[in-house]
Amino acid sequence: MEKKRDMAWKVLNRKIVFQDTWVQLEASSCELPAGRIIEPFYIHRDPNFAVVVAVTKDQRLVLVRQYRHGAEKVLVELPAGAIEKEEDPQAAAARELLEETGYRAGKLEFLMKTAPNAANSTAYAYCYLATDAEWAAKQHLDEMEDVTVEFMDLKDVRKALRDGVFEQAVHVAALYAALDILDGRNDG
Structure with missing residues (x-):
C-alpha cells in the first residue's frame, strides 16, 4: 500500500486583521508541503x-x-x-x-x-x-x-x-x- 503524503499546510504566522461583533478575519502566512509560501491567506473565524x-x-x-x-x-x-x-x-x-x-x-x-x-x-x-x-x-x-x-x-x-x-x-x-x-x- 502506498504511503499517504502529508498534505497539511504549515502556518508560519497568523494575525487578526479585522474584528467586530459579527466578523473576525485572520490573515495567515502558510507554507505548502512543496515549500511554496502563500500569504496572506484569509480565514473567517466564525462560530460553530x-x-x-x-x-x-x-x-x-x-x-x-x-x-x-x-x-x-x-x-x-x-x-x-x-x-x-x-x-x-x-x-x-x-x-x-x-x-x-x-x-x-x-x-x-x-x-x-x-x-x-x-x-x-x-x-x-x-x-x-x-x-x-x-x-x-x-x-x-x-x-x-x-x-x-x-x-x-x-x-x-x-x-x-x-x-x-x-x-x-x-x-x-x-x-x-x-x-x-x-x-x-x-x-x-
Whole structure:
C-alpha cells in the first residue's frame, strides 16, 4: 500500500486583521508541503452553529422563514443559530429551536457535524433531529431577528428539496440525513 503524503499546510504566522461583533478575519502566512509560501491567506473565524430538523407528532416539519442578506432574499430554513462559547452543541440546538419557533423536542438526536465552508471558515455545523416536537412557548428572538414559523408535511419534504425550496447547503444535508433516519424507522 502506498504511503499517504502529508498534505497539511504549515502556518508560519497568523494575525487578526479585522474584528467586530459579527466578523473576525485572520490573515495567515502558510507554507505548502512543496515549500511554496502563500500569504496572506484569509480565514473567517466564525462560530460553530446548530441546525435542527424538527418534526412534530403529527409529522410536520417545523420551519422558519427569514431574510438572509448574503443571499439578498427571504429563505425557508430549518431553525438554527450560533453555539455560544462553552455551550454544548445539543443544548444549543434545543435552545435555538425553542427561541426561534417556540417548539421543544420530545427527543433530540445527533445527525452530523459538517464544515459548510472548509476552504476559509472555521465554523462547523452540528445538525440534530428533533422528533415529537411540541409547541411550548412563544418565540424569543434576538433584536436583529425577524422570523416567522411555518410547517410542511413531512411527506412533501423530498419534493421541496428537489424543487430547490431549501437553499442553505447545510440545511439540505441535514434534511436528507434526517429523512434517511425517519424512512428507516417507518420501514421497520
